[in-house]
Ligand SMILES: O=C(O)C1=C[C@@H](OP(=O)(O)O)[C@@H](O)[C@H](O)C1
């Protein structure tokens with residue numbers, strides 16, 4: 325489905341942030357790996373979290389659900405002998421479950437999004453798992469991927485962190501279940517390092533003991549551990565909320581987003597600091613971010629690796645700043661649902677933005693007077709491109725038509741409802 329974003333002068337109102345995608349996938353997984361029955365309160369409801377839900381059921385977890393929670397009886401360290409798993413377009417779910425599937429005799433991950441997840445690389449994880457004695461068939465490191473496991477071996481394990489932190493997270497979920505103790509060494513410069521903090525936080529809550537070096541380059545993981553059944557509460561999601569906050573920042577607004585923990589380990593909470601650096605009037609207290617925008621923004625320089633899933637929203641705000649902004653250390657944006665540098669900037673240019681790319685950076689020459697708009701946008705199967713182009717479209721002179729905007733449901737199905745509730749002029753078209 326396509327969506328029209330029309331110029332909108334003002335946003336006003338209050339919303340509750342959606343539930344965190346990263347915490348939901350992790351809590352569902354540790355609950356599935358536990359012996360006994362766990363409860364996850366306020367899980368995210370999106371395509372990615374549904375993918376994890378569906379796959380852990382296929383692997384033998386038993387789920388009962390109501391409005392506020394999912395009660396999960398885990399399969400412990402013994403997943404069912406499932407033949408096929410379909411993770412949809414969810415990268416983290418795929419990578420985490422590739423590691424867990426190595427406990428099964430023979431599982432194939434199908435390629436249901438050939439133009440998105442089907443293009444993303446998994447070689448670094450494949451190499452690490454092969455080093456643990458797992459046999460893997462793949463298409464040059466890509467889907468479909470067939471994993472013939474059974475009894476992966478711990479011990480000394482190396483994994484590259486250069487492309488994604490998800491490979492390391494995957495091994496951190498698997499190794500506590502192995503017979504042997506493990507020592508994981510991370511090769512190269514670990515990207516999205518802050519996300520490993522979320523993995524370790526959840527593992528600790530699940531009763532798993534891991535000794536991590538302070539720079540996250542080495543991990544000692546005792547084997548034969550048991551995931552404990554626990555109750556978890558999912559916090560609000562900063563990456564999705566970043567787009568709402570950016571929208572409020574680029575125009576006259578009085579917008580509150582609730583349920584955004586000040587002490588969260590989500591790196592994307594940096595959206596608050598970045599908007600403040602851009603002189604956007606806002607307050608963050610009692611887990612509520614309150615933006616009182618006036619449409620005036622200063623340019624900013626930011627290391628985007630610290631907040632990988634919020635960079636596109638930050639760039640969308642910078643499009644209207646009164647000067648040149650730079651987002652650096654962002655090469656791994658190229659390996660997401662689309663190439664979030666080249667593909668994203670091409671769409672921004674269609675709307676009239678002045679942007680330039682380097683291998684690992686995005687440069688934005690702000691246009692405080694607003695953009696022309698009047699363009700048709702290709703979503704590239706990417707929820708974050710859709711959200712960011714919506715932010716831009718609200719301040720264009722002519723409407724933007726976003727093709728296939730339904731892919732927003734990968735992480736934030738209520739995004740357009742939330743924006744409409746705040747007064748944005750957005751409309752689905754057939
Ligand atoms: O571990 C996770 O849940 C995620 C890690 C990040 O990926 P990379 O480590 O590939 O940057 C992030 O972009 C993704 O949305 C979710």
Ligand SMILES: C=C(OP(=O)(O)O)C(=O)O
Pocket residue numbers: 413414415416417633660661708735
């Ligand atoms: C990149 C993302 O997710 P994943 O890697 O899990 O597909 C994202 O949510 O922006």
